[in-house]
Amino acid sequence: MIKVTRLNDTQIVINAELIEFVEETPDTVITMTTGRKIVVKETVDEVIDIVIQYKQKIYSRIDHLAE
Numbered sequence: 001m002i003k004v005t006r007l008n009d010t011q012i013v014i015n016a017e018l019i020e021f022v023e024e025t026p027d028t029v030i031t032m033t034t035g036r037k038i039v040v041k042e043t044v045d046e047v048i049d050i051v052i053q054y055k056q057k058i059y060s061r062i063d064h065l066a067e
Contacts (some may be wrong), residue, residue, distance in 0.1 A: 001013045001014065001015055001054070002014060002016045002032070002047075002050045002054050003050075004030070004040040004041075004042055004050070005039070005040055006039065006040060007027070007039055007040070014030070014038065016031070016050075016054050016055070017030075018030055018032045018033045018052045019032060019047075019051065020032060020033045020047070021041065023044070027040075028040050028041070028042055028047065030044055
């Protein structure tokens with residue numbers, strides 16, 4: 001799960017695994033695999049970085065369990 005900010009400054013948490021694509025139009029729009037679209041304040045690059053951090057955290061925990 002990742003935290004993003006809507007245009008009205010409220011933060012929401014979304015399932016990063018359900019992100020289908022992210023685009024700037026000029027606002028950043030996250031389209032989920034469910035078809036739902038979420039407009040957020042973060043840039044596309046920021047969303048990518050947040051997802052990478054999330055994935056690194058998940059995979060590092062899996063690596064520790066495998067040891």
